[in-house]
Amino acid sequence: MTMPFYVAPEQVMKDRADYARKGIARGRALIGTVYQGGVLLCAENPSRSLHKISEIYDRIAFAGVGKYNEFDQLRVAGVRHADTKGYAYSRDDVDARSLANIYAQYLGQVFTHEMKPMEVEILVAELTPLTQVGELYHILYDGTVMDESNFSVIGGDSETISERFSVTFNKDWNLKEALRASVAALAGPERKIPVSELEAAVLSESNGRRAFSRLGHLQLDELLA
Amino acid sequence: MSLPMFSPSEDPGPSFVEVISRILPEKSALPRLISGPDGANYRSGSPISVPHGTTIAAVRYADGVIMAGDRRATEGNFIAHRRIEKVFAADKHSAVAIAGAAGPAVEMVKLFQVQLEHYEKVEGSILSLEGKANQLSQMIRANLPMAMQGLAVVPLFAGWDILRRRGRIFTYDITGGRYEEVDYHATGSGGRDAKATIKLGYRDQLDTASAVKLLISALLEASEEDSATGGPDPVRGIYPVIATVSEPGFKRVTDEEIAELTQQVLADRADRGVAQ
Numbered sequence: 001m002t003m004p005f006y007v008a009p010e011q012v013m014k015d016r017a018d019y020a021r022k023g024i025a026r027g028r029a030l031i032g033t034v035y036q037g038g039v040l041l042c043a044e045n046p047s048r049s050l051h052k053i054s055e056i057y058d059r060i061a062f063a064g065v066g067k068y069n070e071f072d073q074l075r076v077a078g079v080r081h082a083d084t085k086g087y088a089y090s091r092d093d094v095d096a097r098s099l100a101n102i103y104a105q106y107l108g109q110v111f112t113h114e115m116k117p118m119e120v121e122i123l124v125a126e127l128t129p130l131t132q133v134g135e136l137y138h139i140l141y142d143g144t145v146m147d148e149s150n151f152s153v154i155g156g157d158s159e160t161i162s163e164r165f166s167v168t169f170n171k172d173w174n175l176k177e178a179l180r181a182s183v184a185a186l187a188g189p190e191r192k193i194p195v196s197e198l199e200a201a202v203l204s205e206s207n208g209r210r211a212f213s214r215l216g217h218l219q220l221d222e223l224l225a
Numbered sequence: 226m227s228l229p230m231f232s233p234s235e236d237p238g239p240s241f242v243e244v245i246s247r248i249l250p251e252k253s254a255l256p257r258l259i260s261g262p263d264g265a266n267y268r269s270g271s272p273i274s275v276p277h278g279t280t281i282a283a284v285r286y287a288d289g290v291i292m293a294g295d296r297r298a299t300e301g302n303f304i305a306h307r308r309i310e311k312v313f314a315a316d317k318h319s320a321v322a323i324a325g326a327a328g329p330a331v332e333m334v335k336l337f338q339v340q341l342e343h344y345e346k347v348e349g350s351i352l353s354l355e356g357k358a359n360q361l362s363q364m365i366r367a368n369l370p371m372a373m374q375g376l377a378v379v380p381l382f383a384g385w386d387i388l389r390r391r392g393r394i395f396t397y398d399i400t401g402g403r404y405e406e407v408d409y410h411a412t413g414s415g416g417r418d419a420k421a422t423i424k425l426g427y428r429d430q431l432d433t434a435s436a437v438k439l440l441i442s443a444l445l446e447a448s449e450e451d452s453a454t455g456g457p458d459p460v461r462g463i464y465p466v467i468a469t470v471s472e473p474g475f476k477r478v479t480d481e482e483i484a485e486l487t488q489q490v491l492a493d494r495a496d497r498g499v500a501q
Contacts, residue, residue, distance in 0.1 A: 049349075051349065054346070054349070055346050056346070073230070074228075076347055077228045077229050077230050078228075079343065079346045079347055080229045080237075080241075080244050080248075080343075080347075081226060081228060081229055083241055083244070083339055083342070083343050083346075084226070084229065084241075084244060084245055084248055084249060085226065086339070087241075087245065087335070087336070087339050088249060102226070102227065102228045103228065105227070105228070106227070106228040106230070
């Protein structure tokens, strides 16, 4: 019988984290921010059909960066969880906090026990029913959860983008201002992102029960003009 | 609850019914046979006494379809509820109305609504109108054991077909058989009278107000011939639930509009000299 080589747990965790981070850093970034009466999610995404941003439930949206098949699997699981919970209890009992915790537990479990960690970073956004303010949960590949009530940047080069974005951020801005600042922060000073390579969606009070709606290219053109 | 993850070979796909039977088997959406004390299934005997919903109707009009249902639920010869609602939005572009045992029917509608929305979210696209009608058919078929024991659910399904750009109406039998109607249909205990009334008053391309009036008089006639169908009740302010489904989506006609049109229907009858 051969004995496996001893590897220090610190090394194992570091290797896994590096692996996951490398995978995530390859993708483009995504910004989630609150604005007056809603939450905006905005990403750089050249594909029109493979979405990074999606609806989970009445007032909950999902955004993921990294490996598409992995975060899409998480998205579908989130929809299944939310719909089941809403069906078994009530639509009012489905909230983002509990969903974020379940995601965190799953990602943490995969990170320590599976062959390879998931190369994803996700954002669960909610427009809270009573106060109508946005709440963002940022979940990392290892299950770390951070909650943000202002904005969150996930994906490649997120630190630089976050710095750029925080300068312009204003909690009470409207959708137009929030979108312009998000696109500018994603692009940086040297670049301009064409509308065809943007994906954006909002959770907005004005949409009724299902607060989620995508911003089509026409709407984006209008808002960015 | 934990995160519902499935291996690719066991993935339930976009079906919520399938998902819920895997993760909450005790809440399984599929009804089972009700067993007697000795484990035998009840076959015949007196039907179980539960509230039953009654007359529902649908007609095609210029912009799509309109659905209506009276507000009465009966339990044997008693009136169980005066204000029950039998017409629901299934999703943005379709509506479902129920007749039969109210409990399983309302539960079926709830499941149907979640099923359609679940498909839409998981797949990122909306089911075709026929796809939706088929889904409902499967749910009714799953209810067959209950139907055999007296808890039949017979819905009416109608919606705006986005691809063909017209309203369509589907009817069902207890085995899940699905039939498409051309212009109108009514079902439930007063369905025969309601349908005859619609048949006499139906014209192609009715406008909204005329179609709503036609449905109001259909339910009125049914309520006068059938004791299980509730008529308009201006004293309590109870009127039938009527909803239109057209290109912009599902929209309920307000009680005020229905109250006013009901007055017109009654006035028309008085003009014709029909004894009230």
